[in-house]
Amino acid sequence: QKEVEQDPGPLSVPEGAIVSLNCTYSNSAFQYFMWYRQYSRKGPELLMYTYSSGNKEDGRFTAQVDKSSKYISLFIRDSQPSDSATYLCAMRGDSSYKLIFGSGTRLLVRP
Amino acid sequence: EPEVTQTPSHQVTQMGQEVILRCVPISNHLYFYWYRQILGQKVEFLVSFYNNEISEKSEIFDDQFSVERPDGSNFTLKIRSTKLEDSAMYFCASSEGQSGEKLFFGSGTQLSVL
Numbered sequence: 001q002k003e004v005e006q007d008p009g010p011l012s013v014p015e016g017a018i019v020s021l022n023c024t025y026s027n028s029a030f031q032y033f034m035w036y037r038q039y040s041r042k043g044p045e046l047l048m049y050t051y052s053s054g055n056k057e058d059g060r061f062t063a064q065v066d067k068s069s070k071y072i073s074l075f076i077r078d079s080q081p082s083d084s085a086t087y088l089c090a091m092r093g094d095s096s097y098k099l100i101f102g103s104g105t106r107l108l109v110r111p
Numbered sequence: 112e113p114e115v116t117q118t119p120s121h122q123v124t125q126m127g128q129e130v131i132l133r134c135v136p137i138s139n140h141l142y143f144y145w146y147r148q149i150l151g152q153k154v155e156f157l158v159s160f161y162n163n164e165i166s167e168k169s170e171i172f173d174d175q176f177s178v179e180r181p182d183g184s185n186f187t188l189k190i191r192s193t194k195l196e197d198s199a200m201y202f203c204a205s206s207e208g209q210s211g212e213k214l215f216f217g218s219g220t221q222l223s224v225l
Binding site for chain 1: 152153154159166167169213214215216217219
């Protein structure tokens with residue numbers, strides 16, 4: 001089983017739709033969970049950071065972590081064409097500085 | 112807004128040559144990292160660096176690789192003898208706190224080994 005799994009997509013939605021992006025993981029030691037947005041040939045840009053379980057909201061973005069299910073989600077409300085990018089989940093445990101990334105989900109928001 | 116800057120944006124080299132990739136982390140950050148992304152693959156960890164020494168490295172980071180903080184602002188990754196399989200986008204990242212959970216990435220250096 002891969003350490004972090006993420007559906008590569010592409011996911012195509014109309015403008016204004018609610019987008020749901022997800023990752024599953026196998027390592028119960030992971031405590032820090034992040035979502036990054038990556039435009040083509042650019043560096044990952046930090047969107048959301050969550051420690052342990054729970055929800056976090058920032059503007060149109062909501063991150064959820066369910067450690068019992070080893071499942072994390074990112075919701076984007078009122079999606080815009082400018083949200084079109086690849087979304088990467090990343091996570092790590094307490095005892096390591098190494099971030100483990102998912103393979104990324106490519107999102108296309110159609111005008 | 113402060114950002115991590117990387118130079119050059121593109122680097123083409125011949126197999127067996129040495130390359131140095133350069134990064135200027137965010138000024139008040141204390142932890143520095145290199146990641147790489149081979150085309151079409153995941154972003155993968157290479158090395159973390161704190162207090163002028165390597166704090167963690169991956170199995171990819173073998174003896175061909177080294178990192179250095181030569182002054183108060185720069186952070187470099189050196190590949191001594193490049194191989195074809197070193198072709199990738201190399202990202203520098205930095206973080207402020209001890210936990211290092213909020214990593215900020217640069218725009219990357221695309222390394223092409225011919």
